[in-house]
Amino acid sequence: AQSVTQPDIHITVSEGASLELRCNYSYGATPYLFWYVQSPGQGLQLLLKYFSGDTLVQGIKGFEAEFKRSQSSFNLRKPSVHWSDAAEYFCAGYVTGGGNKLTFGTGTQLKVEL
Amino acid sequence: NAGVTQTPKFRILKIGQSMTLQCTQDMNHNYMYWYRQDPGMGLKLIYYSVGAGITDKGEVPNGYNVSRSTTEDFPLRLELAAPSQTSVYFCASSYKGLGGTGELFFGEGSRLTVL
Numbered sequence: 313a314q315s316v317t318q319p320d321i322h323i324t325v326s327e328g329a330s331l332e333l334r335c336n337y338s339y340g341a342t343p344y345l346f347w348y349v350q351s352p353g354q355g356l357q358l359l360l361k362y363f364s365g366d367t368l369v370q371g372i373k374g375f376e377a378e379f380k381r382s383q384s385s386f387n388l389r390k391p392s393v394h395w396s397d398a399a400e401y402f403c404a405g406y407v408t409g410g411g412n413k414l415t416f417g418t419g420t421q422l423k424v425e426l
Numbered sequence: 427n428a429g430v431t432q433t434p435k436f437r438i439l440k441i442g443q444s445m446t447l448q449c450t451q452d453m454n455h456n457y458m459y460w461y462r463q464d465p466g467m468g469l470k471l472i473y474y475s476v477g478a479g480i481t482d483k484g485e486v487p488n489g490y491n492v493s494r495s496t497t498e499d500f501p502l503r504l505e506l507a508a509p510s511q512t513s514v515y516f517c518a519s520s521y522k523g524l525g526g527t528g529e530l531f532f533g534e535g536s537r538l539t540v541l
Contacts, residue, residue: 321466348530353534353535354534354535355430355516355518355532355533355534355535356469356516356518356530356532357532358529358530361529402468402469413471413474413484413485414471414530416468416469416470417468418466418467418468419466419468
């Protein structure tokens, strides 16, 4: 079955520290992959996406993610976290022919300690 | 810029009542979606539409209905509300399908409680 897995439910980092949020996927073909961020009481906002080509993609707010086919992963990274990055982060995937159905992971709640 | 607007933001229903969640977008997007978000479960697709007059079921359509009479509006109807429908509902839109730009624009959500 097609799926996206986020192994970490909660992560706490200190402001200024680096961040890596994990995402693993299971698809029969190379998927399109996305990272969305949800601030409290808000809808989701797209951070970045991977369609094809360069496996390291840059997004908004200083985030980047790397597509690793050998590890079926698409981890989100940021070199230095700001307190305003505290939010919930969702990885999502889609494959061509998937009927416009974006599959979301269960989310990772990020807490930033000052 | 209004983007995707959902109403109401909060609603409490009694079991068996019906209601409609409204969703309007002003970006002239062809694709619209309804998701529900439950704690620890991520987002699940309820219904989606690829254009006016065309709708299709997502992963969890039971207990819901939709219509798409205009490009702008995509209301979600709950018939005979049940406690299992307590959730936060998000409407989203996109200009192209997921294989196009892939970016969904989300509303701020509607929190529904069924008691």
